[in-house]
Amino acid sequence: MLLAVDVGNTNVVFALFDGREIKGRWRVATDARRTGDEYAVWLLQLMQLEGFRREDVQHILISTVVPRALHNLKVLAQKYFKQEAMVAGEGVAAWGFEADVDEPRSLGADRAVNAIAAHAKYKGDLIVVDFGTATTFDHVDFMGAYKGGIIAPGINLSLDALVNAAAKLPRIAIEAPTRTKSVIGRNTEDQMHIGVFWGYVALMEGLIARMRAEIGRPAQVIATGGLAVLFGDHTDIFDHVDADLTLDGLAILAERAAQAAA
Structure with missing residues (x-):
């Protein structure tokens, strides 16, 4: 195993x-x-x-x-x-795909592994959104090459910065606003939920729309990471929510490494 x-x-x-x-x-x-x-x-x-x-x-x-x-x-x-x-990324476990960016060696291992898994599991051009400490948006083309992406502050980092910088704001959970369907909050906590949650949805939808326009070809959007399911329930921007994408990429990379070593 x-x-x-x-x-x-x-x-x-x-x-x-x-x-x-x-x-x-x-x-x-x-x-x-x-x-x-x-x-x-x-x-x-x-x-x-x-x-x-x-x-x-x-x-x-x-x-x-x-x-x-x-x-x-x-x-x-x-x-x-x-x-x-x-x-991962070294020796028999080298990435095995083209990193078509200015500094290929700076590509994070998590993003590289996601690229491997996404290309193996899905077809065509892909945009991989990974919700981690940072939220990353990566373009993997139809040939499996990594073409670049975007790094944005993760939603928890954004919330921490807001709470730490504003003394009177309470700490809230990362969740969809449930007490109101309005985007105009009538109390501090609702206003924070609206701003953090729907603000992040707007950030994702806006960035993905710009990436798709620049790619110029149809591109599926694959979401992974801890908050992918939460956001996937409240936007139709994702074509697939794949919680195990990174781990699947490691399994695929290990298979290739075993073949290379044989």
Whole structure:
């Protein structure tokens, strides 16, 4: 089985694959100081609770946007799984697609993995929207080449900035406004919900419309990340909501790496 590790700025996700089927997944807050031993104490217990043994893991692939976390995850692989972890974007796990941008080496691993999965699963030109710490909008053309994109502040970052900068504003949950259908709020909390939620929907719809116009060909929109389902219920801008896109990309990349190494 494959243990895929997706290290984001907010969370680290461990997913156990049998082929391309996810058999188990576990999430922990990202902390670059966390040691391989600390990961092992947490992960091995959770695997055991769900009936998996460390011996079930034959391959490990790590994708990270937090470079400082990589060393300790490699230690985890070596010490507790007796594996040399593959690193997404390196060696046999190289991306395998054209990054048609000014600085290809600066492309984030998460966005590259999304591009791989999106092209494998969907047809034609694609716009991939990933809701993470930042919200990214990426164009993958019909040949699978990465053509560039947009980085916007994530909705949680936007809300944190608003609350931290305005002393009298309360902290609210990220959710669709439920107490009013109007976009003119009559109290502070409703006004914040409207501004944060519908303001973000307007940002997405506006940016995607501009991307589609610039691409000049039909382009499907694929949404992924933690808030994709929430927003997908309140806009028709998405053609597909694919919560496991990034993890699927890691499974596909691992398959290609195994073929390259054979």
